[in-house]
Amino acid sequence: MRKSILLLFFTAISIASFGQELPFKKVNLSDSVALADQMQQLAVLCDTQNLSELDLFKFQLIRGNYSDALVTVKKRIKETPIDQRQYLDIYMHYVEAKFSDNFKESFRKSYRKYLDNSNDTQVINLDKALVIRDPTDYYISNFKNTYNAIKSENISQSTAKNLVKKYFLSIVFSSTRAIFFEEIKQDHKRRYVVNDSIVIPMKDGAEVSIVLVQRKGNITKKISAILAFSIYTGTNEAAAMLSASKGYIGVIANTRGKRLSKSEIKPLEYENTDVYEVIDWISKQSWSNQKVAMFGGSYNGFTQWASMKHKVHPALKTIVPMVAIAPGIDYPMENNVLHNYSYSWNFYVTNNKFLDFKASNDFNRWNALKNTWYKTGVAFNKLDSLDGQVNKLWNTYMQHPSYDDYWKKMIPYKKEFAKINIPILTITGYYDDSQRGAMYYYNEHHKYAKNPNHYLLVGPYDHWTAQTKPEESLRNYKLDKVALINIEEDIIYQWFDYILNGKEKPSILKDKVNFQVMDTDTWMHKPSLSAMTNDTLTFHLSATKTDNFYALKSKANSSKIEMTVDFKDRENMNNTEYYPWPLEKDNINLKDGLIFKSEELNEDVIINGSFLGNLELSINKKDVDYSVILYQLTPEGKYFHLSYYIGRASYAKDKEHRNLLTPNEMTQVSFSNSKLISKKIKKGSRFVVIVNVNKNNNAQLNYGTGKDVNAESITDAEVPLKITFTGNSSISLPIWNFTKE
Incomplete structure (x- = not known):
């Protein structure tokens, strides 16, 4: 073996020196021995000089250079924070087991010892990364698909490297999954008592399935319960274990019809009564001290608000809704x-x-x-x-399609918010898909309740990281260090300790509104949303055009800017870049929508809050779905996606009732609930605003006939949409002006 590898090594030097393609003759994927030999040969033949340390390790392992691979992976582990190395630790134990004649038993023993020496949180994170979000099947299919897609008997260096790296993931996880699954399961049994067979009846005869998690040593104590009510069955056990490890009782309740419940599954519809009844059940258990807190993100955030639709249960002491959806508001539709x-x-x-x-x-x-x-x-x-x-x-x-009684019955509506008098911590992100839902609850609570004890925490997070822990970068934007907070494991439990056990309030919550200012490495803390800003920049659309850009003017003007959209044309789409991914890029599509650009800023400012729009327009139809995207054009010429809005003109005045437009008549269409953002805008930057009509394959097409949009089709598109914006149309940006501090 060593001789053949040495010969291949010298061959590789020769091939790499001349940049030649590598020979590739397919083998049967079911022949694991032949496949392993082929991948080993490819790994040897590949030029690894410019590979990252982690990729170099993968090639060392596939080549069979286990000693070198072990040194490399241990070095990488030493440089990696413990909460970010779940995969790396698998790799290390895999390599170590390769030195043994009995790979499976060696891996099992070393991984069991590793779990024994890990604390509760570390094992919970292993469960989430390796079990709940098990990547193995994806890695296997990804390698097979890549392998089968190769049709030539010669492949490039880049293709070979890609194939070896995918083979590495496939073989490592497929050969260890069953072992680490079982060992993690057994380790949980060592730490916790889990009762996953509880089914409780609702007053209407339906059933709700419950999972109860208690840390061994706390079973006989009466302590507070942390409840997550979720439709995502089987994905919240780790969160309940985390609650138990923090000194609480973890409870998971699933939407009726899920898990062991024999009821019909109906998402969203019954949480407004079921969650309250589950809280009542918890409060009456022998292990309960009659204090219940709730937390969770997305659907699990919605269920917390739903629990208070009719009244707040006396045992419910606080909620922490993260990235909470609001049915009918931001899910499944946004602004209708x-x-x-x-x-x-x-x-x-x-x-x-x-x-x-x-x-x-x-x-x-x-x-x-x-x-x-x-x-x-x-x-x-x-x-x-x-x-x-x-x-x-x-x-x-x-x-x-309207915000009607179907949606209203799910969550508190208007004055029903007034009775909600418990402490609340709302968490969301600037790039959270459900930010409008989270902010809807926050705003309605403040609108109807008197001096609510309601805190807001928001930063440069998306739908996932705003309920877990942000990574160093988000969609190619490197976060400030102060933004790297551990929401899931630290912030929410500091809050629970504060409310339930009388400990100190989380230090990050210095005021009611707490937000991270991007590109400043600081947080700001204000008593209200309105206090986030001390000035406004208002721009008006104009027809003055230079190259591909219309101008944003400081004053209203007599301009008319026209746009035509042909809904019969299915070769092209409009508004394809409204979703912020990546956050920063070199170019935008200058042919998609009406693009307006401001003059350079002569001073630094911070954009703080949600931008407003007041569009004066006329169309030759009765309705239109429109969008407005806001970019920062940096002094370096980069486009940074700040915020966006999408909505239906006929619902601009009232989301509950449709008010059709009169064709060819000027009208005002206003909005105020774009995505909230906080970011420093450097001197020399410009603002770029894109006004567009929504026409793509991601959402309904509003043809403008005034009929039910869901029933409209291309037969309603004979006449192209013509829309005219006037110079009275304005975009207002809420800012923090340093000169007015």
Whole structure:
């Protein structure tokens, strides 16, 4: 073996020196020995001079250079924080086991010892990374698909390197998954008592399934319970264990119909009563001290607000809703525009008692569906006909395009917020898809309740990191160090200790509104949202044009800026860049929408809050779905995505009632709930505003006939949409002006 590797090594030097392609003759993927030999030869033949340390380790391992690989991975582990090395530790134990004649037993013993020496939080993080979000099947299929896609008998260095790295992930995880799954499971049994067979009845006869987690040593104590009420069955046990490890009792309750419940699965509809009844059940248990707190993100954030729809249970002492969706407000539609991502979500959560990952991850199916719908121009309410599978929940959504009683019954409505008198910590992010839901609850609570004890924490996070822990970069933007807080493990439990046990309030909550100012490495703390700003920059649209940009003017003017959108044209799309990914880029599509640019700023400012829009326009139709995107054009010429808004003009005045526009008549369309942001804007920057009509394969197409948008089709697109904006149209940016401090 060593001789053959040496010969291959010299061959590799020769091949790499001349930059030649590598020979590649396919083997049967079921022949693991032949495949391993082939990958080893490729790994030897690949030029590894410019590889990262981690990639070099992968090649050392596949080559069979286990001693070198062990040195490399241990060095990398030493340089990596313990909460970021779950994969690295697997790699190390894998290499060590390769020195043994009995790989499986050696890996099992070393991994068990590793778990024994890890604290509760470390093992919980292993569970989340390796079990709950098990990547193994993806790695296996990704390697196989890449391998099968190769048709040539010679491949480039880059193709070979890519294949070896994917093989590494495939072989490491496929050969260890069953072992670390079982060892993590057994380690949990050593630390916790888990009762996952509880089913409790609701007053209407339905059932809710409960999982109870207690830390051994606390079983006989009466302590506070931390409740997560979720539709995501099987994904919250680690969170309950974390609660137990922090000195509380962890309780998971699943939406009726899920897990062991025999009821029908109906997302969103019954949480307004079921959550309250679960809290009542908890308060009456022998292990309860009659104090219950709730936390969770997204759907689990919504359930906390739903629990207080009719009244606040006396045992409920606080909630921590993170990135909470608000049905009818930001999910499944945003400002009354129905997005199609919720179409697949319905199958994901209702196909079985747990979660249908196979359906959810069938990206070919969902991409084909939305592309076919867009290309053919059929009505939006025909999506499930195109899909070939009835989507009952989706069809229900389409019957309620306004914020009507169907949505209102799910969460507190108007004066129902007034009775909510418990402490609340709302957490969201500038790039959280559900930010508008989180802020809706926050604003409505402040609107109707007198002096609510309600805190807000918001920073440069997305839907995931705002409920867990941010990474160093978000969509290619490097976060300030002070933004790297551990929300999941530290902040929320500091809050629970503060409310339930009388300890110190989390130090980051210095006032009611706490937000991280991007590019300053600081947080700001204000008593209210309005106190975030001390000035406003207002720009008016104008027809003055230089190159591809219209000008943003400081004053209203007599300009008229026209735009035409042909909904019959299915070769092109509009508003394809409204979603912020990546956050910073070199260029934007200068042919998509009306693009306006300001003069350079002559001083530094901080944009703080949600930008406002007041558009004066006329259209030749009765309605239009429009968007406004706000960028910073940096002095270096980069476009940084700050915020955006998308909405339906006929609901601009009232989300509950549709008010159609009069064709060819000037009207005012205003909005105030764009995505909240806080970022320093350097002197010399410009603001770029893109005003657009929504026409793409990600959401409904509003053809403007005034009929039900879900029923409109390409047959309603004979006449192109013509829209005219006037110079009275304005965009107002809330800022913190340093000169006015």
